Amino acid sequence: MKPKACLIIEQIAGNIRECAWELASLAQLEFFRETYDWIALIAGNNIERAATLFAEKTGIEVYALCDRLLENFSGEGFVRAYSTAVQQIKPYFIFASHTPLGCDVAPALAIVCNMDYFPSLQCLTRKNEILFAYRERLNGKINEEITITEPAICTIMPGVFPIFNTAKLSGKVSIVNIDTGKIKSIPAAPNYSPQSGAELSNAEVIVSAGRGVGNSENMEHLRNLASLFSRAAIGGSRAACDMGLVDYGLQIGVTGRIVSPKLYFACGISGSAQHIAGMKNARTIVAINRDESAPIFRIADIGVIDEVEKFIPVFIEFVQKK
Amino acid sequence: MNILVFIKQVPHVESSFEISSNGSTIEFSSQTAYAINSYDEYALEEALILSEKISHTIITVVTIGRQDAETALRRALAMGAHFAYHYVTENESIFSSAQKAKILSQFAKNHPFDLIITGTMSMDSAHAAIGPMIAAHLSIPWATHIIALDVNPIAKEIRATREIDVSTRQSITLPLPALISVQSGINRPRYPTLSHTLRAKKQEIYKIALNEHPHQHSQCRFLLPPRTKETFLLRGSREENARALYEYLRARSFL
Ligand SMILES: Cc1cc2nc3c(=O)[nH]c(=O)nc-3n(C[C@H](O)[C@H](O)[C@H](O)COP(=O)(O)OP(=O)(O)OC[C@H]3O[C@@H](n4cnc5c(N)ncnc54)[C@H](O)[C@@H]3O)c2cc1C
Ligand SMILES: Nc1ncnc2c1ncn2[C@@H]1O[C@H](COP(=O)(O)O)[C@@H](O)[C@H]1O
Numbered sequence: 001m002k003p004k005a006c007l008i009i010e011q012i013a014g015n016i017r018e019c020a021w022e023l024a025s026l027a028q029l030e031f032f033r034e035t036y037d038w039i040a041l042i043a044g045n046n047i048e049r050a051a052t053l054f055a056e057k058t059g060i061e062v063y064a065l066c067d068r069l070l071e072n073f074s075g076e077g078f079v080r081a082y083s084t085a086v087q088q089i090k091p092y093f094i095f096a097s098h099t100p101l102g103c104d105v106a107p108a109l110a111i112v113c114n115m116d117y118f119p120s121l122q123c124l125t126r127k128n129e130i131l132f133a134y135r136e137r138l139n140g141k142i143n144e145e146i147t148i149t150e151p152a153i154c155t156i157m158p159g160v161f162p163i164f165n166t167a168k169l170s171g172k173v174s175i176v177n178i179d180t181g182k183i184k185s186i187p188a189a190p191n192y193s194p195q196s197g198a199e200l201s202n203a204e205v206i207v208s209a210g211r212g213v214g215n216s217e218n219m220e221h222l223r224n225l226a227s228l229f230s231r232a233a234i235g236g237s238r239a240a241c242d243m244g245l246v247d248y249g250l251q252i253g254v255t256g257r258i259v260s261p262k263l264y265f266a267c268g269i270s271g272s273a274q275h276i277a278g279m280k281n282a283r284t285i286v287a288i289n290r291d292e293s294a295p296i297f298r299i300a301d302i303g304v305i306d307e308v309e310k311f312i313p314v315f316i317e318f319v320q321k322k
Numbered sequence: 323m324n325i326l327v328f329i330k331q332v333p334h335v336e337s338s339f340e341i342s343s344n345g346s347t348i349e350f351s352s353q354t355a356y357a358i359n360s361y362d363e364y365a366l367e368e369a370l371i372l373s374e375k376i377s378h379t380i381i382t383v384v385t386i387g388r389q390d391a392e393t394a395l396r397r398a399l400a401m402g403a404h405f406a407y408h409y410v411t412e413n414e415s416i417f418s419s420a421q422k423a424k425i426l427s428q429f430a431k432n433h434p435f436d437l438i439i440t441g442t443m444s445m446d447s448a449h450a451a452i453g454p455m456i457a458a459h460l461s462i463p464w465a466t467h468i469i470a471l472d473v474n475p476i477a478k479e480i481r482a483t484r485e486i487d488v489s490t491r492q493s494i495t496l497p498l499p500a501l502i503s504v505q506s507g508i509n510r511p512r513y514p515t516l517s518h519t520l521r522a523k524k525q526e527i528y529k530i531a532l533n534e535h536p537h538q539h540s541q542c543r544f545l546l547p548p549r550t551k552e553t554f555l556l557r558g559s560r561e562e563n564a565r566a567l568y569e570y571l572r573a574r575s576f577l
Contacts, residue, residue: 012490074494075454076463098450100467100486100505103442107451110420111458117420119449138446139335140547142348147541184463186495194489205576229576242507248488255487263576270335272448284574285551286567291336292555298547302554302570304563311560318564319577 004089005036007060008082008096008106011050012073012190016042018163019097023156024058025164026095031126039063039089040171043081043178045071051173059167063089067178074185075104081178083112091151098155100255106155116152122160122273124148139272140295158254159277195249197257203233205263208279209246211239212268212289213308219245221312222267228319235259237269253278268308271296288312323379323475324435325369327403328426328456329362330414331387331394332446345543348415358394361441363401363511364504368471369439370402371509376475380404384429386422387414392527399522400514407528415447423455425532430460437480438501442467453503464501465494469508 007027010017020040027038040058042051043065051064065081082105086094094109096102098120110117123134131148135157148154200206207226209219219234226232236246238253252259254277264282269275271287271294279285280299287300290307297303304311333339337354341347358366366383373379383398385391386409395406409425411417417425430438438457443450450466457464469491470483478498483491485505496502514522554570556563571577 012486073492074463075457075465079458100484103450104454104464104466104484106454107419107423108454108458108464111423111455117418117451117455119419119451120447136448136547137348137544138333138337138339139448141335142339142341143545143547145345145543145545184497184500185465188493188495190486190490190492192490238506248507251488255485257488263571284576286571287553293338294336295547297553297555298549299551300553301551302556302567304556304567306560306563311563314560315564315567318561318568322568 002035002037004091005032005038005093006086006089006091006095007038007040008094008102009040009042009054010097010099010101011042011044011047014044014047014050016050016054017097017099019099019102019158020054021058021163021165022158022161023095023097024060025161026124026156027058027060028164029124036092037061039091041065041082041085043070043078048173048175055171055173057165057167059169059171061171062173064173064175065178066175067180069180069183070178072187072189073101074183074187075108076183076185077180077187078105079108079112080180080183082109084178085176086113093150094153096153096155098157102155106153110153113153116149118146118148118152118154120157121154122157136273139270140276141293157273157277159258160273196247197249199233200235200250200252200257200259203231203259203261205229205232206235206252206259206261206279206282207232207265207267208235208237208252208269209240209267210237210269211243213240213245214268216245218309221309224316225265225312228316229263237275266296266300267312269296270294271299323372323376323437323473324433325372325379325381326430326433326435326438327362327366327369327381327383327398328438328440328452329366329383329385329394329398330359330444331356331385331391332359332444335445341544341546345545348544356390356393358397359441359445361443361445361504361506364506364508365439365441366398366401366403367509367511368504370512372473373402376473382407382433384426385409386411386417386425386532388412395527396522397514399525400519401512402518405528406525407530409530409532411532419449419451420455423452423459426452427456427459430456436478436498437473438499440501440503442503442505453501457501460501462499462501463496465496466503467505468502469505471502471508
């Protein structure tokens with residue numbers, strides 16, 4: 001029998017989150033597929049349908065960890081459920097997603113199960129029997145290569161690995177009733193309220209603001225730039241939303257909107273993995289940033305090393321004269 | 323109410339640096355500006371907001387960092403924190419998240435607290451690990467990525483709202499003592515007033531010697547990230563760059 005490895009599958013109200021299908025593709029990597037038997041852990045209440053769907057589409061064996069107290073997410077309850085399963089399975093590896101729900105449970109699970117913790121991974125390779133992983137430092141300016149030793153819990157940056165949901169054979173599903181016991185947290189049901197910003201999905205050109213835009217007066221330059229194009233819309237990084245430069249509904253990235261316009265202007269955006277995951281499929285990427293080593297220049301087609309608020313007016317004037 | 327806020331000092335995103343030839347260390351240039359990790363400023367601001375609502379609230383800030391991380395603690399005092407503790411180390415980055423979580427949870431065991439607030443993550447490493455690890459060590463309930471917080475000091479509980487993505491939120495009620503980590507945008511961190519800044523200069527910062535000398539538990543090497551595209555970088559004058567960008571977009575029928 002092969003050693004075991006686990007995936008932590010996120011669901012909300014019985015719907016599997018996108019990042020879970022990305023984790024499934026890890027189990028397809030040749031060295032992982034050959035070395036381990038994979039078990040996907042889904043915790044919740046009334047999740048049999050989600051568990052079956054995941055097993056059918058990925059071919060991975062699924063343990064549905066069920067309890068009434070797991071109806072809504074709490075770190076406390078879910079760590080209790082996963083650790084119960086981990087004690088039984090004794091996996092060499094556990095992979096979770098580097099998402100708000102994944103990062104709520106995985107670090108605590110590492111302490112409870114006494115496993116090493118390797119967060120925020122973006123790439124995994126094996127050379128000479130050693131497993132190497134890569135993650136970013138300084139919002140993507142530096143790559144850190146680390147060696148991973150088992151037993152360990154790893155979190156995987158969403159939006160980096162492809163989705164896998166095309167297995168030919170279904171995996172087995174086991175329902176495991178968990179006795180969560182007493183938990184102190186009282187979690188409520190998640191609340192879904194779609195934000196403004198639907199125009200971003202149809203826009204052909206997106207002019208996106210980052211922290212480097214500096215203040216709301218400078219947003220005028222971005223709006224003028226957008227008005228040079230038809231079917232253009234304004235978007236922003238998380239930092240731009242936090243600064244009030246654009247509405248949260250216009251946040252582009254893993255926890256915001258995923259867009260793929262024909263042309264994307266990244267203005268004063270550094271290029272963190274969380275932002276890039278939302279716009280890397282834009283056909284042409286223009287980056288304007290005063291820092292030549294900003295990681296956005298590594299994925300841009302054309303880059304202008306300059307101050308946003310100074311360059312854009314000069315550019316607009318040049319276009320208008322033509 | 324006693325609130326502990328764990329803060330970290332980090333280099334500015336635009337800092338220039340060099341990776342040593344064997345890839346083992348990152349050397350920042352001497353002009354590097356360091357500041358409180360921005361997520362931790364949100365954490366401290368949230369504590370300050372609570373202290374304005376609930377009388378007799380004491381805020382203690384704690385950092386593990388180099389000698390010069392004292393600047394971050396002084397800034398926190400100037401913003402309004404009451405006490406500051408500094409675990410001094412010459413190299414914060416060789417501590418793993420688990421090692422730091424252990425040190426900070428030990429601190430919490432030795433000091434009274436009702437609530438611990440951390441940032442969601444360190445800007446420089448993006449691990450987002452330490453908060454839940456501390457909660458696990460202390461066996462207290464926790465919630466991360468919090469964008470709204472209400473405290474009921476009489477019932478001794480908090481109601482926190484987490485952001486799962488920009489359209490999905492979840493509220494959770496936790497009895498105190500508890501730990502939360504806050505997501506960016508939860509508030510607008512204040513600027514220290516001049517009188518606070520002057521007072522903070524004179525305040526004592528309690529130094530704690532670190533007995534644990536961490537061993538680097540995993541091999542690591544720093545590299546420059548690969549380029550995924552051949553980027554056409556414009557380094558000319560502003561006018562030349564405007565022309566070059568115009569021609570580039572024109573050739574692709576965007577203009
Ligand atoms: C759970 C979670 C989810 C997240 N989800 C998202 C998400 O969906 N989308 C997202 O964008 N982020 C997300 N983030 C935040 C992300 O990690 C980064 O912090 C964020 O993307 C940084 O935004 P920025 O590039 O605008 O700011 P910074 O990283 O601060 O970069 C600012 C850039 O502007 C440049 N600059 C400064 N001044 C000027 C000037 N005058 N002219 C030109 N350039 C200038 C600087 O050189 C720098 O490169 C998330 C974080 C967490 C914890
Ligand atoms: N060296 C440190 N000293 C004190 N608190 C820290 C330190 N490093 C991280 N933290 C806290 O832990 C949070 C999460 O950091 P991290 O797990 O490193 O991404 C930060 O936002 C801080 O609140």
